[in-house]
Amino acid sequence: MSMSNETTHPGEYQLDEQERAVVQAIREKGNLSRTGLSKELSYSRSSLTAIVNKLLQVGLLSEVGEGQSGGGRRPTLLDINPDYGYVAGIDIGATSVDIALADFNGRIIEEYASHADVRTEPELFLADLSMMLLEMLDACKISPNSLLSIGVGVPGPVQFSTGMLVAPPLMPAWENFPIKTAFRGTFPAAQVFVDNDVNIMAIGESIAGGGSALDNFLFVKVGTGIGCGIYLNGQIYRGSDGCAGDIGHICIDYNGPICHCGNPGCLEIMAAGPAIAELGRQAALAGKSQFLSERLEAQQGQLTTKDVADAAAAGDAAANEIIKQSGTMLGGALASLVNAFNPQAIFIGGGVTNIGLTYLATIRQATLRRATALSTRKLGIQYSQLADKVGITGAIWLALENIFA
């Protein structure tokens, strides 16, 4: 009886461990022949053939042409069948949401970006998201039943196993809200995976950015807040409560200003985007920057990090000083993380990276000055190679990588 369901939703076919390994090998290495797979996985040729036949039968793999001959007949190459099913990546920010629809190889086929406010009641917010996704599927002539997995990034601490937010400062109404269930109502064939926004950025960088050849790296997001995705031994490290990488509340000055968390001198309150904008405002009010004073007046007393960036680009000394000061504070904190994690690289993303290259140079200097010589001798520090696409890329791969796990 339940067999009818299985034919309706191909994605519900349950892979065993060896089948998963075959799919994984092809995802990582690209097209492979049966001989190549057999060598790669140390499976006997006969069991490999049986596994591949099964995966061809359920439509997960497809034969995509012939490879180079090793002497005899040219081997047939196997690849993931991109049309086996579809996945969605959703990157929820504090005031925006990005949605992408991708095929089973992770290639984006439709994208949509919208303003949104996470302070909205989660049931409404997620119903809107589901509507947008339905419209995107419709525009692509894809049945909602072919959507097999949804990866969601949210700006708050997530318990990965349940997909629920725990004590999220930006979106308190979402605490313990069942995000997975909300999506499954509209997309019954889809599995849903929810992770912290910075973790999905680290996943994105590991798949298609500067981290693709690395085992250990940190992805640091600097925006309204500061957070860190930790990629160790080839996978995201989430910690015992799912909140590893919450570096915004590392203390950088025990006599510093009080953070919204109640403690003095947190990295976030002193060096994130709002702090940069506030330092700009103070410089404008103190008459230290004509550029920023004019902006402040033109914008009814409001300044953003973009204004500080514009001022710096125009050669404004006060703005450049603010950027250097912020980069130095961030670099000092990163030095502690470098000593603790000894990563191969740090990638920096988030809105504040648009502030320019002086910022990156200062972060590098401060990190290298404070971290130990051994931990920095091969360390790379750079902006995310995927920039503002890193979150949505990570959300798609969160969906793809976990679907058969």
Added chain:
Amino acid sequence: MSMSNETTHPGEYQLDEQERAVVQAIREKGNLSRTGLSKELSYSRSSLTAIVNKLLQVGLLSEVGEGQSGGGRRPTLLDINPDYGYVAGIDIGATSVDIALADFNGRIIEEYASHADVRTEPELFLADLSMMLLEMLDACKISPNSLLSIGVGVPGPVQFSTGMLVAPPLMPAWENFPIKTAFRGTFPAAQVFVDNDVNIMAIGESIAGGGSALDNFLFVKVGTGIGCGIYLNGQIYRGSDGCAGDIGHICIDYNGPICHCGNPGCLEIMAAGPAIAELGRQAALAGKSQFLSERLEAQQGQLTTKDVADAAAAGDAAANEIIKQSGTMLGGALASLVNAFNPQAIFIGGGVTNIGLTYLATIRQATLRRATALSTRKLGIQYSQLADKVGITGAIWLALENIFA
């Protein structure tokens, strides 16, 4: 021809992946029957029988009696054969060395402790160690050829793959010295594994201490310096250059005193043992502590952390203040690590823990005050359960766990 070697040194038998899994399962679970192993590892009964027969034949396993019947005949239980071979654990400190000899189940059969100075030329230092080990083997009537593995902890950064120290501040002459080769000259049957002293402490705590049921914890050593062993996802995390956990040079005060590394305000220069002793000396000289003034005079101007501990135990207010101040500084730095790693527990070891329970209480308070609520709701902070045995325990298990890897 080379077969004769194999019979001389049983430890050189190379296990394949499935044989390793069987040995590992018995190490972790204790005695198991063939049926239990077959279930535990999801191997077919026939392949499991073949593997076990091979391991019985080479002497690695032994049959140790009968288990509870599941209905029919009582099953024969299998265990590691403790006499298959022997391992040594060596814990090298700045001024001391601990050596232990253990059977193949990790049970210590002989121990030896000695003063030693790591500033000695490494060739001489290691020749002395080999001599001590030979004498211990002789006293136990064990042939040096039965010593199959040696685990060594050293007080400096180690590249684990090569077993060489890299830029070790306490023992510069050891840089790139081939420790493994030095031992193999005397113990040709032994594999040698070298790791940082704090990493072996974390291993010890994970095997026989408070970490035995945990996946993620930090082991913090406070002595002459401050370091951290990082145990993540069930294994030691060493970082990309082997120097992860070098937390002694995390900055806790950008205006603090200059550390031997050249930077101001490192945790180590402000809160390790020598800093506590120095604060005691200053209190004595300033006339703030009669107890410490008398000690200082009696000891020709020298004070140690033990003197500060004695003063605190006698109710000396200045000494208690110093202990609280040091614990607060350490706890502040640990809060940053808790936010970053989100561990289940922190264990604190090293000489300074003898300073008493006020120290631990202050560390706890400072950590909980500064770390995020989510990351601390299940966090335990306690002294090492194995105390001064944790290093040698870890060195033995470093030897045992890697022998077949």
